[in-house]
Amino acid sequence: MDDSAPILETRAISLGFGGVRALSDVSFRVETGEIFSIIGPNGAGKTSMLNCVSGRYKPNEGQVMFKGRDITRLTPNQRATLGLGRTFQNLALFGHMSVLDNIMVGRHHLMKNNFLTGGLYWLTGAQREESEHRRHVEDIIDFLEISHIRKAVAGTLPYGLRKRVELARAVAVRPDLILLDEPMAGMNLEEKEDMARYIVDLNEEWGMTVIMIEHDMGVVMDISHRVMVLDFGRKIADGLPDEIMSNDHVKRAYLGEDDMDEVA
Protein backbone atom coordinates (compact mmCIF):
# COMPACT_ATOMS: atom_id res chain seq x y z
CA MET A 1 0.00 0.00 0.00
CA ASP A 2 1.42 3.37 -0.91
CA ASP A 3 0.80 6.34 1.30
CA SER A 4 -0.73 8.59 -1.29
CA ALA A 5 -3.54 6.13 -2.01
CA PRO A 6 -6.85 6.95 -0.30
CA ILE A 7 -8.05 4.39 2.23
CA LEU A 8 -11.14 3.81 0.10
CA GLU A 9 -11.86 4.54 -3.51
CA THR A 10 -14.82 3.43 -5.57
CA ARG A 11 -14.54 3.54 -9.32
CA ALA A 12 -17.70 3.93 -11.38
CA ILE A 13 -19.89 1.66 -9.29
CA SER A 14 -23.19 0.65 -10.83
CA LEU A 15 -25.71 -1.62 -9.21
CA GLY A 16 -29.15 -2.70 -10.32
CA PHE A 17 -31.93 -4.86 -8.94
CA GLY A 18 -33.95 -6.09 -11.85
CA GLY A 19 -35.29 -2.87 -13.34
CA VAL A 20 -34.25 -0.63 -10.45
CA ARG A 21 -30.98 1.24 -10.81
CA ALA A 22 -29.83 1.60 -7.22
CA LEU A 23 -26.45 3.10 -8.14
CA SER A 24 -25.21 4.60 -11.39
CA ASP A 25 -21.57 5.29 -12.01
CA VAL A 26 -20.65 6.43 -8.51
CA SER A 27 -17.00 7.25 -7.85
CA PHE A 28 -15.61 8.75 -4.70
CA ARG A 29 -12.52 8.75 -2.52
CA VAL A 30 -12.17 8.73 1.23
CA GLU A 31 -8.82 9.83 2.65
CA THR A 32 -7.29 8.20 5.70
CA GLY A 33 -8.40 9.93 8.89
CA GLU A 34 -11.57 11.52 7.54
CA ILE A 35 -15.13 11.53 8.74
CA PHE A 36 -16.95 11.22 5.44
CA SER A 37 -20.73 11.51 5.32
CA ILE A 38 -23.11 10.27 2.68
CA ILE A 39 -26.44 12.07 2.51
CA GLY A 40 -29.42 11.94 0.22
CA PRO A 41 -33.17 11.39 0.23
CA ASN A 42 -34.78 8.04 1.02
CA GLY A 43 -34.04 5.40 -1.56
CA ALA A 44 -31.11 7.39 -2.99
CA GLY A 45 -28.82 4.37 -2.77
CA LYS A 46 -26.82 5.25 0.35
CA THR A 47 -27.19 1.87 2.02
CA SER A 48 -26.59 0.15 -1.29
CA MET A 49 -23.31 2.03 -1.56
CA LEU A 50 -22.21 0.86 1.89
CA ASN A 51 -23.24 -2.67 1.00
CA CYS A 52 -20.99 -2.55 -2.05
CA VAL A 53 -18.11 -1.42 0.14
CA SER A 54 -18.71 -4.01 2.87
CA GLY A 55 -19.30 -6.79 0.37
CA ARG A 56 -22.93 -7.59 0.93
CA TYR A 57 -23.73 -6.53 -2.63
CA LYS A 58 -21.48 -7.11 -5.62
CA PRO A 59 -21.67 -4.14 -8.00
CA ASN A 60 -22.60 -4.92 -11.60
CA GLU A 61 -19.85 -2.61 -12.75
CA GLY A 62 -16.98 -0.77 -11.17
CA GLN A 63 -14.38 -1.47 -8.55
CA VAL A 64 -13.93 -0.99 -4.84
CA MET A 65 -10.35 -0.22 -3.81
CA PHE A 66 -9.44 -0.52 -0.12
CA LYS A 67 -5.96 0.54 1.00
CA GLY A 68 -4.87 0.50 -2.62
CA ARG A 69 -6.10 -3.03 -3.19
CA ASP A 70 -9.00 -4.19 -5.36
CA ILE A 71 -11.48 -5.86 -3.00
CA THR A 72 -14.45 -6.00 -5.37
CA ARG A 73 -14.44 -9.79 -5.46
CA LEU A 74 -13.81 -10.44 -1.76
CA THR A 75 -16.46 -11.75 0.60
CA PRO A 76 -17.65 -9.64 3.54
CA ASN A 77 -15.72 -11.76 6.05
CA GLN A 78 -12.50 -11.38 4.07
CA ARG A 79 -13.01 -7.62 4.05
CA ALA A 80 -13.49 -7.63 7.81
CA THR A 81 -10.12 -9.25 8.31
CA LEU A 82 -8.56 -6.52 6.14
CA GLY A 83 -9.82 -3.87 8.56
CA LEU A 84 -13.32 -2.97 7.46
CA GLY A 85 -16.12 -2.75 10.03
CA ARG A 86 -19.71 -1.64 9.85
CA THR A 87 -23.04 -1.21 11.59
CA PHE A 88 -26.46 -1.68 10.04
CA GLN A 89 -29.36 0.66 9.46
CA ASN A 90 -31.74 -1.79 11.12
CA LEU A 91 -30.73 -3.36 14.40
CA ALA A 92 -28.57 -6.37 13.79
CA LEU A 93 -27.32 -7.59 17.14
CA PHE A 94 -27.04 -11.22 18.17
CA GLY A 95 -30.24 -11.02 20.14
CA HIS A 96 -29.81 -13.98 22.47
CA MET A 97 -26.21 -13.26 23.41
CA SER A 98 -25.08 -11.06 26.24
CA VAL A 99 -23.70 -7.64 25.37
CA LEU A 100 -20.24 -8.91 26.26
CA ASP A 101 -20.47 -11.88 23.93
CA ASN A 102 -21.80 -9.69 21.15
CA ILE A 103 -18.72 -7.52 21.38
CA MET A 104 -16.42 -10.53 21.78
CA VAL A 105 -17.68 -11.78 18.41
CA GLY A 106 -16.12 -8.64 16.97
CA ARG A 107 -12.74 -10.01 18.05
CA HIS A 108 -13.32 -13.17 16.01
CA HIS A 109 -10.81 -12.52 13.28
CA LEU A 110 -8.18 -11.34 15.77
CA MET A 111 -8.36 -14.53 17.86
CA LYS A 112 -6.66 -17.80 17.10
CA ASN A 113 -8.40 -20.40 19.24
CA ASN A 114 -10.67 -22.73 17.30
CA PHE A 115 -13.09 -25.54 18.04
CA LEU A 116 -10.27 -27.93 19.00
CA THR A 117 -8.23 -25.62 21.18
CA GLY A 118 -11.43 -24.03 22.47
CA GLY A 119 -12.75 -27.42 23.54
CA LEU A 120 -9.57 -28.05 25.53
CA TYR A 121 -9.81 -24.54 26.96
CA TRP A 122 -7.33 -24.77 29.85
CA LEU A 123 -4.67 -26.82 28.06
CA THR A 124 -4.28 -24.88 24.87
CA GLY A 125 -4.10 -21.25 25.86
CA ALA A 126 -7.67 -20.59 24.77
CA GLN A 127 -8.50 -19.41 28.27
CA ARG A 128 -5.61 -16.97 28.27
CA GLU A 129 -6.55 -15.67 24.84
CA GLU A 130 -10.16 -15.16 25.90
CA SER A 131 -9.03 -13.12 28.90
CA GLU A 132 -6.69 -11.00 26.79
CA HIS A 133 -9.38 -10.11 24.32
CA ARG A 134 -11.80 -9.54 27.10
CA ARG A 135 -9.52 -6.73 28.25
CA HIS A 136 -9.82 -4.98 24.88
CA VAL A 137 -13.56 -5.46 24.96
CA GLU A 138 -13.74 -3.87 28.40
CA ASP A 139 -11.88 -0.83 27.06
CA ILE A 140 -14.52 -0.45 24.38
CA ILE A 141 -17.28 -0.96 26.92
CA ASP A 142 -15.83 1.80 29.11
CA PHE A 143 -15.41 4.11 26.16
CA LEU A 144 -19.01 3.70 25.04
CA GLU A 145 -20.30 3.84 28.61
CA ILE A 146 -22.23 0.59 28.54
CA SER A 147 -20.59 -1.18 31.47
CA HIS A 148 -23.85 -1.30 33.41
CA ILE A 149 -25.46 -3.51 30.75
CA ARG A 150 -22.53 -5.72 29.85
CA LYS A 151 -24.25 -8.87 31.14
CA ALA A 152 -27.67 -8.07 29.74
CA VAL A 153 -29.13 -10.08 26.88
CA ALA A 154 -28.77 -7.85 23.85
CA GLY A 155 -32.27 -8.47 22.53
CA THR A 156 -33.87 -7.10 25.68
CA LEU A 157 -32.23 -3.66 25.56
CA PRO A 158 -33.94 -0.43 24.56
CA TYR A 159 -33.30 0.90 21.08
CA GLY A 160 -30.71 3.56 21.85
CA LEU A 161 -28.56 1.17 23.84
CA ARG A 162 -28.72 -1.47 21.16
CA LYS A 163 -27.40 1.02 18.65
CA ARG A 164 -24.53 1.71 21.00
CA VAL A 165 -23.78 -1.98 21.51
CA GLU A 166 -23.76 -2.43 17.78
CA LEU A 167 -21.20 0.32 17.49
CA ALA A 168 -19.14 -1.35 20.23
CA ARG A 169 -19.21 -4.60 18.32
CA ALA A 170 -18.05 -2.94 15.12
CA VAL A 171 -15.27 -1.15 17.01
CA ALA A 172 -14.13 -4.49 18.46
CA VAL A 173 -13.20 -5.59 14.94
CA ARG A 174 -10.47 -2.91 15.15
CA PRO A 175 -11.30 -1.61 11.69
CA ASP A 176 -9.24 1.04 9.97
CA LEU A 177 -12.39 2.09 8.17
CA ILE A 178 -15.75 1.92 9.89
CA LEU A 179 -19.06 2.26 8.03
CA LEU A 180 -22.00 3.58 10.05
CA ASP A 181 -25.46 3.36 8.53
CA GLU A 182 -27.67 5.94 10.26
CA PRO A 183 -26.11 5.56 13.72
CA MET A 184 -28.43 8.19 15.20
CA ALA A 185 -31.73 7.29 13.60
CA GLY A 186 -34.55 7.16 16.12
CA MET A 187 -32.53 8.68 18.94
CA ASN A 188 -33.43 11.59 21.13
CA LEU A 189 -31.31 14.71 21.27
CA GLU A 190 -29.20 13.61 24.18
CA GLU A 191 -28.47 10.20 22.70
CA LYS A 192 -27.56 11.88 19.43
CA GLU A 193 -25.09 14.16 21.15
CA ASP A 194 -23.46 11.18 22.84
CA MET A 195 -23.27 9.29 19.61
CA ALA A 196 -21.73 12.24 17.78
CA ARG A 197 -19.11 12.50 20.50
CA TYR A 198 -18.28 8.80 20.23
CA ILE A 199 -17.88 9.08 16.49
CA VAL A 200 -15.54 12.06 16.79
CA ASP A 201 -13.54 10.22 19.47
CA LEU A 202 -13.30 7.09 17.35
CA ASN A 203 -11.95 9.24 14.59
CA GLU A 204 -9.55 11.37 16.63
CA GLU A 205 -8.47 9.13 19.49
CA TRP A 206 -8.84 5.65 18.01
CA GLY A 207 -7.61 6.66 14.58
CA MET A 208 -10.50 5.23 12.60
CA THR A 209 -11.61 6.59 9.29
CA VAL A 210 -15.39 6.92 9.34
CA ILE A 211 -17.99 6.75 6.58
CA MET A 212 -21.38 7.69 7.93
CA ILE A 213 -24.87 7.84 6.48
CA GLU A 214 -27.01 10.27 8.41
CA HIS A 215 -30.21 12.22 7.89
CA ASP A 216 -29.68 14.71 10.70
CA MET A 217 -28.11 17.61 8.79
CA GLY A 218 -27.07 19.41 11.95
CA VAL A 219 -24.84 16.53 13.03
CA VAL A 220 -23.56 15.88 9.52
CA MET A 221 -22.47 19.46 8.96
CA ASP A 222 -21.02 19.62 12.44
CA ILE A 223 -18.70 16.64 12.50
CA SER A 224 -18.00 15.66 8.88
CA HIS A 225 -14.81 16.59 7.11
CA ARG A 226 -16.38 15.96 3.74
CA VAL A 227 -19.84 15.12 2.48
CA MET A 228 -21.15 13.29 -0.58
CA VAL A 229 -24.70 13.68 -1.83
CA LEU A 230 -26.52 10.88 -3.63
CA ASP A 231 -29.81 11.25 -5.44
CA PHE A 232 -31.55 8.55 -7.46
CA GLY A 233 -28.40 6.47 -7.38
CA ARG A 234 -26.20 9.24 -8.76
CA LYS A 235 -23.58 11.32 -7.07
CA ILE A 236 -24.66 14.92 -7.40
CA ALA A 237 -21.96 16.55 -5.31
CA ASP A 238 -19.16 16.02 -2.87
CA GLY A 239 -17.02 18.44 -0.94
CA LEU A 240 -16.60 20.32 2.31
CA PRO A 241 -19.74 20.75 4.40
CA ASP A 242 -19.89 24.47 3.58
CA GLU A 243 -19.65 23.83 -0.14
CA ILE A 244 -22.43 21.28 0.08
CA MET A 245 -24.62 23.69 2.02
CA SER A 246 -24.27 26.34 -0.63
CA ASN A 247 -24.52 24.04 -3.63
CA ASP A 248 -27.67 24.99 -5.56
CA HIS A 249 -27.99 21.60 -7.13
CA VAL A 250 -28.02 19.98 -3.71
CA LYS A 251 -30.51 22.44 -2.32
CA ARG A 252 -32.92 21.72 -5.13
CA ALA A 253 -32.48 17.98 -5.13
CA TYR A 254 -32.48 17.24 -1.50
CA LEU A 255 -32.35 19.79 1.21
CA GLY A 256 -35.08 22.17 0.17
CA GLU A 257 -34.75 25.84 1.00
CA ASP A 258 -36.58 25.47 4.32
CA ASP A 259 -34.16 22.95 5.71
CA MET A 260 -31.26 25.13 4.73
CA ASP A 261 -32.58 28.03 6.70
CA GLU A 262 -32.96 25.81 9.69
CA VAL A 263 -29.39 24.58 9.84
CA ALA A 264 -27.84 27.83 8.75
Added chain:
Amino acid sequence: MAQMSLRPCGDFRTTYRQDKTIFDTRNSRVAMAIFLVFAFMGPLYLDPYQMSLAIQICYYGIAALGLNILVGFTGQISLGHAAFFGFGAFSSAWLNNTTGIPVFLTVPLAGLMTTAVGLFFGAPAARIKGLYLAIATLASQFILEDFLVRAEWFTGGSSGSPAGPVSLFGFELNNDGRYYIFALAWCVVMYILGANLMRSRDGRAFVAVRDHYLSAEVMGINLAKYRILSFGISSFFAGIGGALYAHYLGFVSAEGFTILLSIQFLGMIIIGGLGSVMGSMMGTVFMVLLPEAMKMLADGMQAMGDIPSLRDNLDFLREMSIGMAIILFLVFEPDGLAHRWRLVKSYWKLYPFSY
Protein backbone atom coordinates in the same frame (compact mmCIF):
# COMPACT_ATOMS: atom_id res chain seq x y z
CA MET B 1 -29.38 -19.28 24.80
CA ALA B 2 -27.33 -16.90 26.79
CA GLN B 3 -29.21 -15.82 29.83
CA MET B 4 -28.52 -13.15 32.30
CA SER B 5 -27.54 -15.14 35.32
CA LEU B 6 -28.69 -14.14 38.74
CA ARG B 7 -25.96 -14.39 41.28
CA PRO B 8 -26.36 -13.66 44.97
CA CYS B 9 -25.13 -10.23 45.85
CA GLY B 10 -21.71 -10.15 47.38
CA ASP B 11 -20.49 -12.57 44.72
CA PHE B 12 -18.21 -10.32 42.71
CA ARG B 13 -15.85 -11.32 39.98
CA THR B 14 -12.38 -9.92 40.16
CA THR B 15 -10.83 -11.48 37.08
CA TYR B 16 -12.10 -12.11 33.58
CA ARG B 17 -11.23 -15.74 34.05
CA GLN B 18 -13.61 -16.10 36.98
CA ASP B 19 -16.23 -14.48 34.87
CA LYS B 20 -16.09 -17.27 32.34
CA THR B 21 -16.43 -20.36 34.48
CA ILE B 22 -18.80 -23.07 33.29
CA PHE B 23 -20.75 -23.08 36.55
CA ASP B 24 -21.29 -19.59 37.73
CA THR B 25 -21.22 -19.95 41.50
CA ARG B 26 -19.02 -21.81 43.90
CA ASN B 27 -22.05 -23.67 45.19
CA SER B 28 -23.05 -24.98 41.81
CA ARG B 29 -19.49 -26.16 41.19
CA VAL B 30 -19.48 -28.02 44.49
CA ALA B 31 -22.91 -29.46 43.77
CA MET B 32 -21.71 -30.67 40.38
CA ALA B 33 -18.62 -32.29 41.90
CA ILE B 34 -20.71 -34.11 44.49
CA PHE B 35 -23.16 -35.21 41.84
CA LEU B 36 -20.31 -36.61 39.73
CA VAL B 37 -18.86 -38.54 42.65
CA PHE B 38 -22.28 -40.08 43.23
CA ALA B 39 -22.68 -40.82 39.55
CA PHE B 40 -19.36 -42.62 39.35
CA MET B 41 -20.31 -44.65 42.43
CA GLY B 42 -23.46 -45.75 40.59
CA PRO B 43 -22.46 -49.43 40.34
CA LEU B 44 -22.59 -49.58 44.14
CA TYR B 45 -26.25 -48.73 44.45
CA LEU B 46 -27.97 -49.04 41.05
CA ASP B 47 -29.76 -52.27 40.25
CA PRO B 48 -29.03 -53.85 36.82
CA TYR B 49 -32.08 -52.34 35.20
CA GLN B 50 -31.35 -48.84 36.50
CA MET B 51 -27.78 -49.32 35.35
CA SER B 52 -28.93 -50.05 31.81
CA LEU B 53 -30.99 -46.86 31.86
CA ALA B 54 -27.99 -44.90 33.13
CA ILE B 55 -25.82 -46.23 30.31
CA GLN B 56 -28.51 -45.25 27.81
CA ILE B 57 -28.53 -41.76 29.25
CA CYS B 58 -24.76 -41.54 28.75
CA TYR B 59 -24.68 -42.47 25.08
CA TYR B 60 -27.89 -40.73 24.08
CA GLY B 61 -26.81 -37.69 26.08
CA ILE B 62 -23.60 -37.37 24.07
CA ALA B 63 -25.50 -37.57 20.79
CA ALA B 64 -28.13 -35.11 22.03
CA LEU B 65 -25.44 -32.56 22.88
CA GLY B 66 -24.10 -32.97 19.35
CA LEU B 67 -27.52 -32.27 17.90
CA ASN B 68 -27.94 -29.28 20.18
CA ILE B 69 -24.70 -27.77 18.90
CA LEU B 70 -26.10 -28.03 15.39
CA VAL B 71 -29.74 -27.13 16.01
CA GLY B 72 -29.79 -25.16 19.24
CA PHE B 73 -26.55 -23.22 18.93
CA THR B 74 -26.06 -22.90 15.18
CA GLY B 75 -29.73 -22.82 14.27
CA GLN B 76 -29.64 -25.47 11.54
CA ILE B 77 -32.28 -28.15 11.60
CA SER B 78 -31.29 -31.79 11.15
CA LEU B 79 -33.63 -34.73 10.72
CA GLY B 80 -30.81 -37.20 10.13
CA HIS B 81 -29.06 -37.41 13.47
CA ALA B 82 -30.04 -41.04 14.08
CA ALA B 83 -28.32 -42.11 10.87
CA PHE B 84 -25.06 -40.54 12.04
CA PHE B 85 -25.51 -42.19 15.40
CA GLY B 86 -25.93 -45.51 13.58
CA PHE B 87 -22.96 -44.84 11.33
CA GLY B 88 -20.81 -44.32 14.42
CA ALA B 89 -22.07 -47.58 15.90
CA PHE B 90 -21.20 -49.59 12.81
CA SER B 91 -17.90 -47.78 12.28
CA SER B 92 -16.60 -48.72 15.69
CA ALA B 93 -17.75 -52.35 15.37
CA TRP B 94 -16.31 -52.60 11.87
CA LEU B 95 -12.94 -51.11 12.82
CA ASN B 96 -12.67 -53.44 15.78
CA ASN B 97 -13.78 -56.53 13.83
CA THR B 98 -11.62 -56.00 10.75
CA THR B 99 -8.46 -54.41 12.11
CA GLY B 100 -8.44 -55.60 15.71
CA ILE B 101 -7.85 -52.08 16.98
CA PRO B 102 -9.01 -52.18 20.61
CA VAL B 103 -12.42 -50.75 21.27
CA PHE B 104 -11.29 -47.93 23.51
CA LEU B 105 -9.52 -46.57 20.42
CA THR B 106 -12.20 -47.42 17.87
CA VAL B 107 -14.70 -45.28 19.76
CA PRO B 108 -12.92 -41.98 19.03
CA LEU B 109 -11.95 -43.23 15.56
CA ALA B 110 -15.62 -43.97 14.87
CA GLY B 111 -16.29 -40.39 15.97
CA LEU B 112 -13.83 -39.15 13.36
CA MET B 113 -15.27 -41.37 10.61
CA THR B 114 -18.74 -40.06 11.41
CA THR B 115 -17.38 -36.53 11.33
CA ALA B 116 -16.20 -37.10 7.77
CA VAL B 117 -19.63 -38.37 6.77
CA GLY B 118 -21.28 -35.47 8.59
CA LEU B 119 -19.11 -32.93 6.79
CA PHE B 120 -20.07 -34.53 3.48
CA PHE B 121 -23.80 -34.52 4.16
CA GLY B 122 -23.57 -31.11 5.81
CA ALA B 123 -21.99 -29.52 2.74
CA PRO B 124 -25.35 -28.34 1.32
CA ALA B 125 -25.70 -26.15 4.42
CA ALA B 126 -23.21 -23.78 2.80
CA ARG B 127 -25.92 -22.95 0.29
CA ILE B 128 -29.33 -23.67 1.77
CA LYS B 129 -31.15 -23.06 5.02
CA GLY B 130 -34.44 -23.59 6.77
CA LEU B 131 -36.96 -25.88 5.23
CA TYR B 132 -34.72 -26.79 2.31
CA LEU B 133 -31.95 -27.82 4.64
CA ALA B 134 -34.42 -29.86 6.66
CA ILE B 135 -35.34 -31.77 3.51
CA ALA B 136 -31.67 -32.26 2.63
CA THR B 137 -30.97 -33.74 6.06
CA LEU B 138 -34.03 -35.93 5.71
CA ALA B 139 -32.52 -37.21 2.49
CA SER B 140 -29.24 -37.93 4.25
CA GLN B 141 -31.17 -39.90 6.87
CA PHE B 142 -32.67 -42.14 4.21
CA ILE B 143 -29.52 -42.44 2.12
CA LEU B 144 -27.43 -43.43 5.13
CA GLU B 145 -30.09 -45.81 6.43
CA ASP B 146 -30.18 -47.49 3.06
CA PHE B 147 -26.40 -47.63 2.96
CA LEU B 148 -26.28 -49.30 6.37
CA VAL B 149 -28.66 -52.02 5.22
CA ARG B 150 -26.90 -52.64 1.90
CA ALA B 151 -23.22 -52.32 2.74
CA GLU B 152 -22.67 -55.94 3.78
CA TRP B 153 -18.90 -55.51 4.06
CA PHE B 154 -19.35 -52.70 6.54
CA THR B 155 -22.45 -53.54 8.55
CA GLY B 156 -23.18 -57.18 7.88
CA GLY B 157 -26.23 -56.05 5.92
CA SER B 158 -29.63 -57.00 7.25
CA SER B 159 -28.21 -59.56 9.64
CA GLY B 160 -26.23 -56.91 11.51
CA SER B 161 -22.79 -56.92 12.99
CA PRO B 162 -21.29 -58.04 16.30
CA ALA B 163 -19.53 -55.39 18.35
CA GLY B 164 -16.70 -56.62 20.53
CA PRO B 165 -16.35 -55.92 24.24
CA VAL B 166 -14.14 -53.16 25.60
CA SER B 167 -10.91 -54.07 27.24
CA LEU B 168 -8.43 -51.62 28.69
CA PHE B 169 -4.91 -53.09 28.78
CA GLY B 170 -6.22 -56.58 29.36
CA PHE B 171 -8.86 -55.46 31.84
CA GLU B 172 -12.23 -56.48 30.41
CA LEU B 173 -15.21 -54.19 30.89
CA ASN B 174 -17.37 -57.28 30.79
CA ASN B 175 -20.20 -56.28 33.06
CA ASP B 176 -22.63 -53.41 33.07
CA GLY B 177 -21.07 -51.73 36.07
CA ARG B 178 -17.68 -51.43 34.41
CA TYR B 179 -19.16 -50.42 31.09
CA TYR B 180 -21.20 -47.77 32.84
CA ILE B 181 -18.04 -46.16 34.23
CA PHE B 182 -16.53 -46.20 30.73
CA ALA B 183 -19.63 -44.61 29.17
CA LEU B 184 -19.97 -42.07 31.96
CA ALA B 185 -16.32 -41.04 31.59
CA TRP B 186 -16.91 -40.43 27.88
CA CYS B 187 -20.06 -38.52 28.67
CA VAL B 188 -18.29 -36.23 31.14
CA VAL B 189 -15.43 -35.60 28.73
CA MET B 190 -17.77 -34.80 25.84
CA TYR B 191 -19.84 -32.44 27.96
CA ILE B 192 -16.72 -30.62 29.13
CA LEU B 193 -15.58 -30.31 25.51
CA GLY B 194 -19.01 -29.02 24.54
CA ALA B 195 -19.19 -26.50 27.37
CA ASN B 196 -15.68 -25.23 26.61
CA LEU B 197 -16.45 -24.94 22.93
CA MET B 198 -19.49 -22.83 23.65
CA ARG B 199 -17.56 -20.34 25.75
CA SER B 200 -14.74 -19.86 23.27
CA ARG B 201 -14.34 -18.30 19.85
CA ASP B 202 -15.90 -20.88 17.57
CA GLY B 203 -18.84 -21.52 19.88
CA ARG B 204 -19.67 -17.82 19.84
CA ALA B 205 -19.35 -17.88 16.07
CA PHE B 206 -22.00 -20.62 15.89
CA VAL B 207 -24.44 -18.60 17.95
CA ALA B 208 -23.65 -15.50 15.91
CA VAL B 209 -24.45 -17.38 12.71
CA ARG B 210 -27.73 -18.48 14.27
CA ASP B 211 -28.79 -15.08 15.60
CA HIS B 212 -27.83 -12.83 12.69
CA TYR B 213 -25.82 -14.31 9.89
CA LEU B 214 -25.34 -11.03 8.02
CA SER B 215 -23.74 -9.41 11.07
CA ALA B 216 -21.71 -12.54 11.71
CA GLU B 217 -20.25 -12.28 8.25
CA VAL B 218 -19.34 -8.63 8.73
CA MET B 219 -17.53 -9.65 11.94
CA GLY B 220 -15.22 -11.79 9.82
CA ILE B 221 -17.01 -15.11 10.29
CA ASN B 222 -16.94 -17.37 7.27
CA LEU B 223 -20.56 -18.51 7.10
CA ALA B 224 -20.12 -21.57 4.92
CA LYS B 225 -17.24 -22.81 7.02
CA TYR B 226 -19.11 -22.55 10.29
CA ARG B 227 -22.34 -23.98 8.93
CA ILE B 228 -20.54 -27.07 7.70
CA LEU B 229 -18.25 -27.28 10.71
CA SER B 230 -21.30 -27.42 12.92
CA PHE B 231 -22.45 -30.52 11.05
CA GLY B 232 -19.01 -32.04 11.48
CA ILE B 233 -18.88 -31.45 15.22
CA SER B 234 -22.44 -32.60 15.69
CA SER B 235 -21.66 -35.83 13.84
CA PHE B 236 -18.57 -36.38 15.94
CA PHE B 237 -20.72 -36.41 19.05
CA ALA B 238 -23.28 -38.64 17.32
CA GLY B 239 -20.52 -41.05 16.28
CA ILE B 240 -19.10 -41.33 19.79
CA GLY B 241 -22.58 -41.89 21.20
CA GLY B 242 -23.32 -44.52 18.58
CA ALA B 243 -20.05 -46.34 19.22
CA LEU B 244 -20.77 -46.51 22.94
CA TYR B 245 -24.23 -47.85 22.12
CA ALA B 246 -22.76 -50.55 19.88
CA HIS B 247 -20.29 -51.97 22.36
CA TYR B 248 -22.82 -51.87 25.13
CA LEU B 249 -25.31 -54.01 23.24
CA GLY B 250 -22.57 -56.14 21.71
CA PHE B 251 -24.51 -56.24 18.47
CA VAL B 252 -25.61 -53.60 15.96
CA SER B 253 -28.41 -53.85 13.45
CA ALA B 254 -29.60 -51.16 11.10
CA GLU B 255 -33.23 -51.17 12.19
CA GLY B 256 -32.63 -49.00 15.24
CA PHE B 257 -31.47 -45.88 13.42
CA THR B 258 -34.64 -44.64 11.81
CA ILE B 259 -36.17 -41.20 11.53
CA LEU B 260 -38.08 -41.99 14.71
CA LEU B 261 -34.85 -41.95 16.67
CA SER B 262 -33.86 -38.72 14.89
CA ILE B 263 -37.06 -37.16 16.10
CA GLN B 264 -36.47 -38.46 19.60
CA PHE B 265 -33.10 -36.73 19.57
CA LEU B 266 -34.84 -33.53 18.54
CA GLY B 267 -37.33 -34.12 21.34
CA MET B 268 -34.51 -34.39 23.86
CA ILE B 269 -33.03 -31.02 22.97
CA ILE B 270 -36.39 -29.29 22.68
CA ILE B 271 -37.42 -30.56 26.09
CA GLY B 272 -34.03 -29.89 27.63
CA GLY B 273 -33.57 -26.49 26.05
CA LEU B 274 -32.28 -25.48 22.62
CA GLY B 275 -28.89 -23.85 22.93
CA SER B 276 -28.13 -25.16 26.40
CA VAL B 277 -25.34 -27.63 27.09
CA MET B 278 -26.77 -28.95 30.33
CA GLY B 279 -30.25 -28.84 28.85
CA SER B 280 -29.17 -31.55 26.40
CA MET B 281 -28.50 -33.82 29.36
CA MET B 282 -31.71 -32.90 31.15
CA GLY B 283 -33.74 -33.60 28.02
CA THR B 284 -32.02 -36.95 27.56
CA VAL B 285 -32.77 -37.97 31.13
CA PHE B 286 -36.36 -36.94 30.63
CA MET B 287 -36.72 -38.86 27.37
CA VAL B 288 -35.14 -42.03 28.73
CA LEU B 289 -37.11 -41.99 31.96
CA LEU B 290 -40.46 -40.89 30.57
CA PRO B 291 -41.40 -44.33 29.15
CA GLU B 292 -40.38 -45.86 32.48
CA ALA B 293 -42.60 -43.44 34.32
CA MET B 294 -45.45 -44.27 31.96
CA LYS B 295 -44.89 -47.95 32.56
CA MET B 296 -44.93 -47.47 36.32
CA LEU B 297 -48.10 -45.48 36.03
CA ALA B 298 -49.74 -48.19 33.91
CA ASP B 299 -48.56 -50.89 36.30
CA GLY B 300 -50.02 -48.96 39.19
CA MET B 301 -53.37 -48.66 37.46
CA GLN B 302 -53.19 -52.29 36.49
CA ALA B 303 -52.73 -53.22 40.14
CA MET B 304 -56.00 -51.57 40.96
CA GLY B 305 -57.79 -53.85 38.56
CA ASP B 306 -56.99 -55.45 35.21
CA ILE B 307 -57.62 -53.06 32.33
CA PRO B 308 -57.04 -55.08 29.15
CA SER B 309 -56.98 -52.09 26.82
CA LEU B 310 -54.23 -50.52 28.90
CA ARG B 311 -52.18 -53.73 29.02
CA ASP B 312 -52.43 -54.28 25.28
CA ASN B 313 -51.60 -50.75 24.33
CA LEU B 314 -48.68 -50.12 26.63
CA ASP B 315 -46.12 -49.78 23.85
CA PHE B 316 -48.35 -47.43 22.00
CA LEU B 317 -48.85 -45.43 25.17
CA ARG B 318 -45.12 -45.04 25.69
CA GLU B 319 -44.56 -43.77 22.16
CA MET B 320 -47.44 -41.42 22.45
CA SER B 321 -46.21 -39.99 25.72
CA ILE B 322 -42.99 -38.95 23.99
CA GLY B 323 -44.92 -37.13 21.29
CA MET B 324 -47.16 -35.52 23.87
CA ALA B 325 -44.19 -34.40 25.93
CA ILE B 326 -42.59 -32.70 22.91
CA ILE B 327 -45.80 -30.89 22.05
CA LEU B 328 -46.49 -29.84 25.62
CA PHE B 329 -42.97 -28.49 26.01
CA LEU B 330 -43.14 -26.59 22.74
CA VAL B 331 -46.34 -24.94 23.86
CA PHE B 332 -45.77 -24.36 27.56
CA GLU B 333 -42.02 -24.39 28.10
CA PRO B 334 -40.35 -23.57 24.79
CA ASP B 335 -37.09 -22.69 26.52
CA GLY B 336 -36.90 -26.17 27.98
CA LEU B 337 -35.98 -27.68 31.30
CA ALA B 338 -32.69 -25.79 31.49
CA HIS B 339 -34.60 -22.52 31.61
CA ARG B 340 -36.99 -23.79 34.27
CA TRP B 341 -33.99 -25.02 36.27
CA ARG B 342 -32.39 -21.56 36.15
CA LEU B 343 -35.58 -19.97 37.39
CA VAL B 344 -35.86 -22.43 40.25
CA LYS B 345 -32.22 -21.87 41.16
CA SER B 346 -32.52 -18.12 41.18
CA TYR B 347 -35.66 -18.45 43.27
CA TRP B 348 -33.79 -20.38 45.95
CA LYS B 349 -30.76 -18.14 45.81
CA LEU B 350 -32.81 -15.15 46.68
CA TYR B 351 -35.02 -16.99 49.16
CA PRO B 352 -36.69 -15.75 51.30
CA PHE B 353 -36.60 -12.44 49.48
CA SER B 354 -37.87 -13.73 46.20
CA TYR B 355 -40.62 -11.80 44.57
